[in-house]
Amino acid sequence: MAETRKLHGRYRLLNPLGASVRLAFDEVEHRDVAVRELRVLPELREAAVDEARRAAALRHPFAVPVLDVLVEEGTPWLVMEFASGVSLEQAVRARRPLPVAQAARAGVCVLAALTAAHETGVVHGRVDPGKVLLTTTGRALLSGFGSPSLSVLPSADLWSLAATLHFAVEGRPPGQVPAAGADPLRSLIRAMLHPSGPPPLEVVRETLDRLAVDRPLDAVVAASGPLPPAHVAAIGLGVLDRLAAGGFHGGVQPGNILLDADGRARLLPLPHAGTFPAYTAPEAAPTPAADLWSLGATLHTAVEGAPPAPGATLTRAGALGPVLLRLLSADPARRPAPDELRRELRRELRAIAGEPV
Incomplete structure (x- = not known):
């Protein structure tokens, strides 16, 4: 026969919800709740109740709240909001x-x-x-x-x-x-x-x-194919804004660039620096110039559908091609500085769009 005991004179125990949680009905507030018995050693019981009461003060939209903490016949219980899902x-x-x-x-x-x-x-x-x-x-x-x-x-x-x-x-x-x-x-x-x-x-x-x-750039390219040069130039500008924050990023590559619903790009911060070989500058140095080479390789992937490879030619980049070639120079000194690159990308973006340069 199902147990119908009540805790604290108000919480009527109903069916189990899990290994140690039961559904109960709060006869004072007229609502379903979930109750859990706190199974702790007797010498830890007081500390456990104090900790539970501190947790009961927490209220957050994404936390199932503790509504009550009670001790029944020496056994502590938690009363929690019943959350469906x-x-x-x-x-x-x-x-x-x-x-x-x-x-x-x-x-x-x-x-x-x-x-x-x-x-x-x-x-x-x-x-x-x-x-x-x-x-x-x-x-x-x-x-x-x-x-x-x-x-x-x-x-x-x-x-x-x-x-x-x-x-x-x-x-x-x-x-x-x-x-x-x-x-x-x-x-x-x-x-x-x-x-x-x-x-x-x-x-x-x-x-x-x-x-x-948002969606990673590599997933967008894999699903939809190479992107138009104008979109790629805009992505380059978005990544440059993040790189302008200073320091060596060390992880500029398509998987770390997210595009929102409007196609705007955002470069993610990295838990740890590191790029795949295809996006690592030839000098393998932790410098802003190396980040720019990685950006060039990333934009190459976006517009051509694949990272740069020896002997490969640019077939889809159009007016963006010369910018990519400069970014991918083996000599770091020949790569454009961020401000210069920003001007070039904006100029190419206007040219691609048919606006006066």
């Missing part, structure tokens, strides 16, 4: 790994919830695919706040987020061999899983934000 774990196991954009959107939501929690001194401690709920509106909600965090550091939550995203796009935990894909999301995941610790939070946030809505 399928867990990321169930979604992947039932169907297939998520597309990069959907996984990135989930990452944006979970990272926002974790950041808000960390700012208030709350560490989740148990982030995993089963605690990320995918809703019908496209949001992701992070559940599981309030359980003992085992005194882990906030950086451990970021590692667990990376492992969760790895599961989302690969269908398996990272184990000892994380996915070796070259796309920006997998590169970010590997950096977040690295023993040296995660990249700066702003790098993680910006990469996930952009991947959630």
